[in-house]
Amino acid sequence: MGKFEQKLAAMGVTLPEAPAPAANYVPYVVVGDMVYVSGQISKDDSGLIIGKLGDDMDTAAGAEAAKVCAINLLAQVKAACGGDLDRLVRVVKLGGFVNSTPDFLEQPQVINGASDFIGDALGDAGKHARAAVSAASLPFGVAVEIEGVFQIK
Known part of the structure; x- marks a missing residue:
């Protein structure tokens, strides 16, 4: 087990098998030393994490859903x-x-669930640029979807 997975284990996280794509696309593309990972939805061992922020889900629950997306990104x-x-x-x-919802304004705090997790797990390697935007709906009614770009050796 490498250093990143040891840190994840110390945080109580074991990476799942990389989720299979849900449609006609590949889960990631490697170009040179870059990996482009398709959007990972909020889905864990219990199933889909569904909800609409500003309606039936609060910011803290949304941040937890974003953390799940980050775990799935690292699995990919x-x-x-x-x-x-x-x-x-x-x-x-x-x-x-x-x-x-259109009046929900805490998208950055929701996506912080992923950013904070990645920073804690990866240290300096986890420092990243980011976008956090609202969507009127997401596939399967999930609360969060996150895509990523990663550099590898």
């Missing part, structure tokens, strides 16, 4: 690296989409 990066997450050099950018 691990798969892209042939099972060796320590090939990860850094997280370059995350793009976060929050299923929210």
Whole structure:
């Protein structure tokens, strides 16, 4: 087990198998030393985390859903690296989409659930650029979807 997975284990997190795509696309594309990971939805072992922020889900629950997306992103990066997450050099950018009502204004705080988790798990390698935007709806009614760009060696 490499250093990143040891840190995750110390945080009580074991990466799942990389989720399969839900439509006609690939879960990630490797170009040179960059990995572009398709949007990962808020889905864990219990199933889909559904909800609309500003309606039936609060910001804290949305942040937890974003953390789940981040775990799924790291699972995809691990798969892209042939099972060796320590090939990860850094997280370059995350793009976060929050299923929210038109008057909900805390998209950044929701996506902080992913950013904070990645920062805690990866240290300096986890420092990234980011977008956090509202979406009128997301696939399957999930609360959050996050895509990412990662540099590997």
